[in-house]
Amino acid sequence: MTRRDLPLLLLITCGGFGVVRSTACGVCPVVPLPFFQNKRVSVGVLWTKETTSPAECATHCSRFGVIRYFGFKDGSGECVAYTVPLTTPAATKYVDESGFNMYSTCAPVNPFGSCVSSSDCTGAETTCNDGQCVCDMMHVYSHGNCVQGCSTYGSEFTTFRNKDLYEHNDKFVGNVPTIEMCMDLCSAETNFLCITADYDFTYHGCYLSKTAWYDAPSHMIQDSTLYHGIIRNCA
Template sequence: MTRREIPLLLLITCCGFDLVRSTVCGECQVEPLPLFQNKRVSVGVKWTKTMTNRAECAALCSHFHSIRSFGYKDSSGECVAYTDPLTTPEDTTYVGESGFNMYSTCASGQQLVNDSAHGHPVLLPTVNHFGSCVTSTDCTVAKTTCNEGLCVCDIMHVYSHGSCVQGCPAYGTGFTIFKNKNLDGYNNRIINNVTTIEACLSLCLAETDFLCVTAEFASGIQRCILSSTAWYEVPRPFTLDSTIFDEAIRNCS
């Protein structure tokens, strides 16, 4: 089996949803919220998209740290992501709408691990952050920044057992993703026709010719770039803002 033939999709169950092909949802608790059935919450909306089914909506929402709940309407496929966790209807603003139901999600950070039963990496929840935030001033731990609603190690450092460090004695299977960043000119491998960032991270973990420690993904051009170089090892002129790529920083084990 070649590198590009590694299976990247896994049949998984999202807590009561039908089986769906996704590497995003993983084994996380996605649950209906009984108090919010036939109710549309009208505050804290992050985005609205049209999806094929509820499981795809859940999978997409679980990819973003800042999304705490989502709504889905079966008849239209409308998927609405919310940045606020929900407690009771009395504590939020909503309107009654038949068929629009609210669900919790598990956007607490994720890691890729090897699934021995299926022989390839899958996403599982992990904790590689230091609490929630609105801005970086909310992050009090040294060398952390606010990223997608969570305090994480800044891009110049790597998460290791509750600290932010430079240099890992060994790398683990978790990643911290920074949007709109590009490590310029340190490309060990360029792979085209990669459709998801999860697939790109799987390729990083599966790489055997070199130790992959950073991965860049551009969804618009379906390109995955793997590198053996850490972000903090590169001169500043080669660490760029980007409108195309997102940068994944591999955590220590």
């Protein structure tokens, strides 16, 4: 299966930097971080991919509610998405690298808010995941609510680090470099309705499934050191 082109995003270049316009987050500025120019942050990496500009990098980041910062390598187009907050170089781990610059951007609006622990999440059926309150693994996001089942599924996903849905794999795709590409494969699958997926971030495998987490036996929902769980949201 070939990778599906990224939908929904329109890039606009403005003043030497980028403005991202998408259905997920509206108009979003891409802002260079002056203290992180020619520096590569070495912690909190969610994924790495090749793009053509900081603005294109930001469009990919806009699909993930946990991303507020990214790095872009001039010349090579390397785009690195981060989940860690960035304040000053002294407060994080980094290496000096010419041409690798850090940027801030916005993420899709999260109606449930940010969190430190799940006790901070007051919405029904929500939990804390990478600093953001999201629908728990037994539910999917639908227009501000957490539900079980969608009349129509969309192209946005919620990811859960170090989780996987065991033995419910309807299709395997190997050599998938990023978790975002695994999401695209789930959205584009035509032989069955892909609802969830597991991404093997060590060996870059993408396991697609037509089974929702709430439809699987509880012992099939496992902690993992190899996988991230992917849950498809409603349209």
